Amino acid sequence: MALDAATIPDWTLKGELILNCNCTVFCPCVVSLGKHPPTEGYCQAWVGIRIDEGAYGDTDLSGLNVGLIMDIPGNMGRGNWKAAAYIDDRASDAAYDALVAIFSGAARGTTGLFGMLVSEFLGAERAPVSFETEGSARRLMVGKKIQGEIVPVTNASGKETVVSNTDYWMGSDITVATATKGRVRAHGRVWDFDGRSAEICQIDWRGPR
Template sequence: MASDRITTAVPIDNRAAGARKSGQGTVDWAIKGELILNCNCTVFCPCVVSLGLHPPTEGHCQTWGGVRIDSGHYGGTDLSGLNIGLLIEIPGMMSRGNWKVALYIDDRASEAAYNGLLDIFSGKAKGTTGLFNVLVGEVIGVERQPVRYETEGKTRRITVGRQIEGVVHPVEGKNPEEDIVIRNTKYWMGPDITVATATKGRVRAHGRVWDFHGRSAEICQIDWSGPGKG
């Protein structure tokens, strides 16, 4: 079985003990679902429209995120119904790299699904998330955790063990029934980003103690795949 925690100061290239070697970008994979992010930006994150060429509003980025996988596979392994938690720290502009990342993989994942998700979210699987292999300078931890991603109306709630607790909802527009959406972007996550905010955004992990209540958030429908994209 996969270990509960892997701690490493280099990009991930290890499997769970005794597992097969990574496919290194040769395995067909796809994920469809939803991603939410909540960061320390005081207004909507400028990275979305600048593609990481504009600095975050605070000069550096501290972010937690969650991914709900509605359907997906890694080779012949089904990933549907699993969730992912993320902690990301970037010292300046997103495009300049040197990210620090912690990854939380759903504790319901089989060993094969765990290893596939590790390939995808480390960038080793190439494709949509292949840029992680370039931009991430340090992986501060990988853990199995109970990752719960719930939707109630327009509100998204996520918990990652005791490390992350977040509540995100779209910012209300003139027509409250219609979300404010930035469309047709070249943002790597997806072209259409819903402008959101957090009513709860607590992180207690890896020496980080963050509270991003009222700060910028994003909601994005994702359609990722590889390895052909990257």
């Protein structure tokens, strides 16, 4: 979906992102900025986004959730990704269109890299997208398509392990986590990533510049 740069409104998203991938230990993409290959040589992941505050021009996006699946054949920075989006079924038509523009990369800005790295956008659809927090655990449920729960990894004193001051596209501070459940049944993909790498990140994204 191509958009004329001159007609893309200013947009912002603030909230939290969670991710679970097939890496057996913490994802090397964070510290290598996508230059180091995933631990298994390829990346498969589900992502959840909770939007606490957000707008696309005059369209309010606050309070909505988004789920994503990503299938990346090698180093993240080399592209050729496949991706699909699940948009909160509570979204208005205008909010749905705005979120598709943002998460397909068409709205440029922070997520504009999707437009460059995703060679096959598998599509977007409305779905019941639930993002819940209970204690330190985060859960994403998209019907039977994505069922995930992650928890932070703590050190010996019980503090969460955080990788700080990165230039990673999602945000500069990434909390290291692990999945207690990570299951995807969508677009012909059957993934089970229980016990594998996960991340938590506070997001402050914007566009189109």
